[in-house]
Amino acid sequence: MPPQTVLIGLDGATFTILTPLMEQGVMPFLRQFQQQGVRAVVRSVTPPLTPPAWASVMTGKLPGQHGVFDFFQREGSESHHLRFVTAEDVGTETLWTLASRHGRRVVVLNFPLTFPPPPVNGCLVPGGWVPWRQLRLGCYPPGLFDRLRALPGFNARELVLDMALEARALEGCAPEEYLAWIDLHIRREQRWGEVLQALVRTEAPDLVAVLFDGLDKIQHLCWRFLDPALASTLATPWEQAVAARCRDYFRQLDALLATCSALADPAATVFLVSDHGFGPARTVWYLNAWLEQHGYLAWAPTADQPITTDPQLGFRAIARHLSYLDWHRTVAYAPTPTGHGLYLVRRRPDGGVALTEDEYQRQRQALAAALRAARHPATGQPLVTAVATREEVFAGPYQDRAPDLVLSLAPGTLISILRGPAAVVERAEVVGTHHPEGVFLAAGPGLRAGVQGPSFSLVDVAPLVLHSLDLPVPEDMAGRVPPGLYRAEFLRHRPVRRGPASALRPAPSTAGARLFDAEAEATMLARLRALGYIE
Amino acid sequence: MNDAGYLRLLAEVLETLQDLAADWEYSRPLTPATTFFGDLGFESLDLVVLGAALQRRYGRLPFAEFLATLGQQGRQDITVGDLVAFIRQHVAQGA
Numbered sequence: 001m002p003p004q005t006v007l008i009g010l011d012g013a014t015f016t017i018l019t020p021l022m023e024q025g026v027m028p029f030l031r032q033f034q035q036q037g038v039r040a041v042v043r044s045v046t047p048p049l050t051p052p053a054w055a056s057v058m059t060g061k062l063p064g065q066h067g068v069f070d071f072f073q074r075e076g077s078e079s080h081h082l083r084f085v086t087a088e089d090v091g092t093e094t095l096w097t098l099a100s101r102h103g104r105r106v107v108v109l110n111f112p113l114t115f116p117p118p119p120v121n122g123c124l125v126p127g128g129w130v131p132w133r134q135l136r137l138g139c140y141p142p143g144l145f146d147r148l149r150a151l152p153g154f155n156a157r158e159l160v161l162d163m164a165l166e167a168r169a170l171e172g173c174a175p176e177e178y179l180a181w182i183d184l185h186i187r188r189e190q191r192w193g194e195v196l197q198a199l200v201r202t203e204a205p206d207l208v209a210v211l212f213d214g215l216d217k218i219q220h221l222c223w224r225f226l227d228p229a230l231a232s233t234l235a236t237p238w239e240q241a242v243a244a245r246c247r248d249y250f251r252q253l254d255a256l257l258a259t260c261s262a263l264a265d266p267a268a269t270v271f272l273v274s275d276h277g278f279g280p281a282r283t284v285w286y287l288n289a290w291l292e293q294h295g296y297l298a299w300a301p302t303a304d305q306p307i308t309t310d311p312q313l314g315f316r317a318i319a320r321h322l323s324y325l326d327w328h329r330t331v332a333y334a335p336t337p338t339g340h341g342l343y344l345v346r347r348r349p350d351g352g353v354a355l356t357e358d359e360y361q362r363q364r365q366a367l368a369a370a371l372r373a374a375r376h377p378a379t380g381q382p383l384v385t386a387v388a389t390r391e392e393v394f395a396g397p398y399q400d401r402a403p404d405l406v407l408s409l410a411p412g413t414l415i416s417i418l419r420g421p422a423a424v425v426e427r428a429e430v431v432g433t434h435h436p437e438g439v440f441l442a443a444g445p446g447l448r449a450g451v452q453g454p455s456f457s458l459v460d461v462a463p464l465v466l467h468s469l470d471l472p473v474p475e476d477m478a479g480r481v482p483p484g485l486y487r488a489e490f491l492r493h494r495p496v497r498r499g500p501a502s503a504l505r506p507a508p509s510t511a512g513a514r515l516f517d518a519e520a521e522a523t524m525l526a527r528l529r530a531l532g533y534i535e
Numbered sequence: 536m537n538d539a540g541y542l543r544l545l546a547e548v549l550e551t552l553q554d555l556a557a558d559w560e561y562s563r564p565l566t567p568a569t570t571f572f573g574d575l576g577f578e579s580l581d582l583v584v585l586g587a588a589l590q591r592r593y594g595r596l597p598f599a600e601f602l603a604t605l606g607q608q609g610r611q612d613i614t615v616g617d618l619v620a621f622i623r624q625h626v627a628q629g630a
Contacts (some may be wrong), residue, residue, distance in 0.1 A: 016610070084583060086587055088587075115584065116587055116588055116589065116591045129580065129584075130584060131580050131581050131584055133555060133558070133581050134555065134581060134584040134585060134588070135556060135558070136555055136558055137555070137584070137585070137588040145558070149558070156558065161580075264602055468613075494564065
C-alpha cells in the first residue's frame with residue numbers, strides 16, 4: 001500500500017528563493033505541483049527557529065505548550081546551566097506518536113527532536129544533531145540501522161552529522177571549499193531519498209514524513225548567491241560558480257521531491273512545508289554588550305579570555321559563555337544567540353535571591369521598554385519589531401522553561417552573545433537569516449488547485465496532516481484546519497473531527513540530567529556560527 | 536551495587552559500545568581501559584549523545600558534572616572504566 005499522506009519538510013524554504021527558481025525552470029516539479037495544488041505563506045512561531053518551529057509542526061502546539069524554545073534549554077527555571085534539547089523535551093504527543101496510537105504506520109526521517117527515538121508504529125531515523133557514530137542508537141525499531149546499512153550506497157557519515165566533514169564550515173568555509181560544502185548537501189539529500197524509497201517499499205506506511213535540511217544550511221552561508229535581488233553583485237567567476245552550484249542543489253532537490261511524490265498513492269495528500277522563511281542580514285547586534293552598556297550585565301574578570309572554537313574535543317578548558325558573567329552584578333543576559341530570549345537573574349548561582357518578585361517585575365518592564373527603544377546607531381531604525389514577556393508569547397504548561405523576554409528582531413538583524421567591539425556592527429557581506437514567513441504547498445483530494453490560499457500558522461500543519469489521515473484532531477491542539485485550502489464540498493463530505501486532548505509528558509527539565517557539557521556547547525556554538533545562525 | 540552488579544553494568548556498556556564500534560570499523564578489543572577520544576575517536580558531542588541514550592536506560596545521570604570534574608582534574612580523556620564507574624556510583628546512589 002503506498003502512503004496516504006506525505007509530509008515533506010523543507011527546512012528554511014522561502015518563496016523569495018523558490019518562486020524565481022520555479023520560473024527559471026530550475027524546479028519544474030515544484031512548479032507543476034504548485035499549479036496542481038494550493039500554495040500559502042505559513043507563519044512561523046516565536047522565535048522562528050528550527051527546534052521550536054519543527055516541534056510546533058509535529059505537535060500542532062505553540063512553544064509554551066510543547067516545551068521547546070531553542071537549541072538549548074536551561075536545566076531548571078532558576079538554573080544558569082544550559083543543556084542541549086532532545087526528544088525528551090517535547091512535552092506532548094507528536095504526529096508520529098498520535099498516528100501510531102491510532103494504528104497508522106509511519107516512516108519518519110531526519111526530523112530534529114527525534115533522539116532518543118520515541119517508539120512508533122513503523123520506522124524512525126533521527127536528524128538534527130545526532131552524530132553518525134551514534135546513528136544506530138537513534139534508529140527505531142532496533143535492527144533498523146542494520147537494514148539501512150545493507151542498502152546500496154548507504155553512508156552514515158553523509159546521512160547525518162559528521163564533524164570531520166563539517167569541519168570546513170566550522171573553520172569558516174574558505175572560498176575554495178564552498179562548492180564541496182554544497183555538494184555535501186546535495187549528496188546528503190540523495191542519501192535520505194534512498195532511505196525513504198527503501199522504507200516505503202518495505203514498510204507500507206500510511207504516513208511518510210521526511211525533512212530535507214540542506215536548504216537552511218546553504219541559505220545561511222550562500223544567501224548572497226541565491227537572492228535574485230543580489231544577483232548583480234556576483235561579479236567574479238568564483239561567485240558565479242557558487243551561484244550555479246546553489247541552483248544545482250535546488251535542481252536536484254526538485255528531482256527528489258518528484259521522487260517522493262511519486263511514491264505516494266495518486267489519491268494521497270502531499271504536503272510541503274518549511275519551519276520558517278529566510279532573508280538577508282547584515283546587522284549584528286551584540287546583545288550582551290548592549291546589556292552591559294545599559295547597566296544590566298557585567299562580565300567576570302576572566303571575560304578577556306579568548307573563546308576556543310577548536311573542534312578537537314578533549315578536556316581542554318573551553319570556557320562557557322555563561323561562565324564569563326559576573327552573577328552578582330548581572331541583572332539580565334542573553335544565554336544563546338539563537339533563541340532571541342533574555343533571562344533575568346532571580347537567583348545567583350550560590351542560591352541567593354537576586355531579585356524579589358516586585359523587583360523582577362519592575363526590572364523586566366524597564367528592560368522591555370529599553371529594548372523597544374534600541375536603535376541602530378547609523379540608521380536610527382529600531383532593532384526589534386516587538387518585545388514580549390513569556391506570559392504573552394509562551395503561555396502554557398512549559399512557560400516556566402521559557403525566557404523572561406523574547407525579541408522579534410527587525411529584518412536584517414542577527415544576535416551575537418559575545419563581547420563585541422560595539423553593541424551594533426555591520427557585517428562586510430550579507431548572510432542569510434531566519435524570517436517568520438515560510439512556505440506551504442499541498443496537493444491531494446479536496447484541496448483547491450492552482451490557488452494562493454490565505455496565510456496561516458505553522459501549528460495548523462499538524463491538524464491538516466491528521467485530517468488527511470482521517471484521524472481526529474486533539475481538542476487541545478492550538479492549530480486547526482485553516483480555511484481556504486479545501487473545497488467546501490469536500491469538507492462537508494469529510495468534516496474535521498475533534499478528539500480527546502493529546503497526552504502531556506512529564507517535564508524532564510529537573511528530572512533529566514544535563515546532556516550538554518561545556519565543550520559540546522562550544523562545539524555547537526561554533527557550528528551554529530559557521531552555519532550563519534549566530535555571530 | 537555489588538561486584539556482580541558492577542560486572543553486569545560493565546558488560547552492558549561494553550555491549551552497547553561494541554555494537555556501535557562495529558559501525559565505525561573499530562576492530563581492536565574494547566576493554567575498561569579503552570579511551571573515548573584517543574582510541575575511539577569520539578568528539579564531545581558523541582559523548583553527549585551517548586549519555587542521552589544511557590540515561591534512557593539508567594535514569595538521570597549528572598553527566599555534565601562528571602565531565603566537568605574530569606576536566607578540573609586535568610584529564611585529557613575518559614576511559615570506558617571511568618564511565619562505568621560513574622554510572623555504577625550514580626545507580627548505586629539512586630538504588
